[in-house]
Amino acid sequence: MEQEIRKDKIPGSRRLSNYFWASTLCLGGLGFLLAGFSSYFNINLLPFTNTKELIFMPQGIVMTFYGSLAICLSAYIGLTIFWDIGGGYNEYNKIENLVKIVRKGFPGKNREILLTYSLNSVKSVGIKISEGLNPKRIIYLCLKDNRKIPLTPVQEPISISNLEEEAANLAKFLELNLENL
Incomplete structure (x- = not known):
């Protein structure tokens, strides 16, 4: 199974x-x-x-x-x-047909940040790689309404091969296309 x-x-x-x-x-x-x-x-x-x-x-x-x-x-x-600002998890649930993105913010009324999307509203998994003084290597969840939700944490850029492997595994799990942004 x-x-x-x-x-x-x-x-x-x-x-x-x-x-x-x-x-x-x-x-x-x-x-x-x-x-x-x-x-x-x-x-x-x-x-x-x-x-x-x-x-x-x-x-x-x-x-x-x-x-x-x-x-x-x-x-x-x-x-x-x-x-632990920015810490959390991404959950992809095929049973409930949901994607949950959970992050911790600063203490207060809205400390817990929860974004929930239906898997039906997800178009693809995208990768954006930009080099230079401030290199960025980010995996996005691309929605059908053209929004792009970043999934990777803010950190030192990971290697391109690891980023592509993570994105490919996620796209395979969600049965979606992988695109270059």
């Missing part, structure tokens, strides 16, 4: 690169903040360098500002990791 339900997990903000940037920004921001405070209080708060020689008015205040900004950005990235 052929499988009737397919569920693809979509990773959200809980990626290694986000953990790296959150921790790097936090440590760097803390260093800049301590350097700025050292120049203001005229004491050395950083043990590995002499920051008492910094003049507070131009350098110290700028370092304090950049340190505060980096720590705030680190906290924002940390919260997106904690809330």
Whole structure:
């Protein structure tokens, strides 16, 4: 018996690169903040360098500002990791004749994002590949009313062969055509 339900997990903000940037920004921001405070209080708060020689008015205040900004950005990235923004799944259900796209958003009234489409309204599975400074490799669900629903997560571009294989498997499962957009 052929499988009737397919569920693809979509990773959200809980990626290694986000953990790296959150921790790097936090440590760097803390260093800049301590350097700025050292120049203001005229004491050395950083043990590995002499920051008492910094003049507070131009350098110290700028370092304090950049340190505060980096720590705030680190906290924002940390919260997106904690809330797993963008995480969810795509479910293709032949029994119920439905496609469900579920994602997590920011906390609030509409945190859970649920898009539901009938399999009858799906025309094809599409692939869009664009190279350059900002390469994009995306699998779309193409509907009969010409809407294109992206199915792949926002991430570093995967290899073209893996993208084509995933799209071909999905098109085969849904018994749809595969087209290049």
